[in-house]
Amino acid sequence: MDGKKISLKLEHISQSFITNNKVFDAAVDVSLEVYESEFLVILGPGRCGKTTLLNMIAGLEKPVDGQILLDGEELKGSDERIGMVFQKRALMPWKTVMENVEFGLKIKGMDKTERRKIAQKYIDLVGLTGFEKAYPDQLSGGMKQRVSIARAYSNDPHILLMDEPFGALDAQTRYAMEEELQRIWQTEKRTVIFVTNNIEEALYLADRIVLLTECPAHVKAVYEVNLPRPRDTVDPEFLRLRKEISDNTDLAL
Ligand SMILES: Nc1ncnc2c1ncn2[C@@H]1O[C@H](COP(=O)(O)OP(=O)(O)O)[C@@H](O)[C@H]1O
Ligand SMILES: [Mg+2]
Known part of the structure; x- marks a missing residue:
């Protein structure tokens, strides 16, 4: 990645919480550079501090130590150059797909014609053309996540944070959404920081994978994935990397 522009830099980030009068470390000395237009995957076991890291990048929590450079x-604090796609509970059920997607632009005071044009572009990009007037409850889990992706894109962020966005989907829908996300990202490249506990998902999507340790989160290893997209999940190099990562972690395959 020599010569690439650095988009986000984490410098010796640590996070602790006080619970029952005890200090609990959730992240310790995490340093990381994220390059412009890179698809970076943060891979780690459950409760290891992944969401804690994303919350600090999103400006929702302040690190106890270190700094983040954008x-x-x-x-x-929070910054409109950073957008977020959550696992669930992110859509407003009383608003249509169009109203959900255009919401951020409306808040910013953009006029209706302009914001509808942008929202439509991303509704089309995520494959939801024809569902503009539908309500979230009328959509499948995968479609709801498409709405969340379209909404995040509409706000034109430099960086998109995705916190296990497909974690609640069934396996088949999850594969379809991984394929869709890589297509969307290839069409409109953004810096993406995507969190997962799934090695195969990480390898399918990532330019680079940052493997975290058990809690407190610390960078254990970084892997470059130089395989053509869409990735072939039975390609020998894909399988070799999967084994290498799996041998380096307690994560189940
Ligand atoms: N606000 C908080 N107060 C106390 N403990 C927290 C808080 N947020 C996270 N934790 C703890 O930090 C650890 C890491 O949590 P989290 O970042 O959500 O993990 P992950 O997203 O990897 O599953 C967990 O043990 C969790 O209970
Ligand atoms: Mg989490």
Whole structure:
């Protein structure tokens, strides 16, 4: 990745919480560079501190130590250059697909014609053309996540954070959404930081994989995945990397 522009930089980030009058470390000395337009996957076991890391990048929690730089400047609180796609509970059920997708733009005061045009572009991009007037409850889990992706894209973020966005989907829908996400990202490249506890999902999507340790989160290893997309999950190099990562972690395959 020599010569690539650094989009986000985590410098010696640590996070602790006080529970029952005891200090609990959730992340310790995490340093990381994320490059522009890179698809970076953070891979780690459950409760290891992945969401904690994303929350700090999203500006929802302040690290107890270290700093986060966005485009070279220290990040202070939440920033509209950073967008988030959550696992669930993110859509407003009383609003249509269109209203959900255009919401951020409406808040910013963009006029209706302009924001509808942008929202439509991303509704089309995620494959939801014709569902503009549908309500979230009328959609499948995979379609709801498409709406979340379209909404995040509409706000034109430099960085998209995705916290196990497909974790609640059944296996078949999950594969379909992984394929869709790589297609969407290839069409409109953004810096993506995608969190998962699934090795295969990480290998299918990532330019680089950051493997975390058990809690407190610490960077255990970084893997570059130089395989053509869409990835062939039975390609010998794919399987070799899967074994290498799996041998380096307690994560189940
Ligand atoms: N606000 C908080 N207060 C206390 N403990 C927390 C808080 N947020 C996270 N934790 C703890 O930090 C650890 C890591 O949590 P989390 O970042 O959600 O893990 P992951 O997303 O990898 O599953 C867990 O043990 C969790 O209970
Ligand atoms: Mg989490």
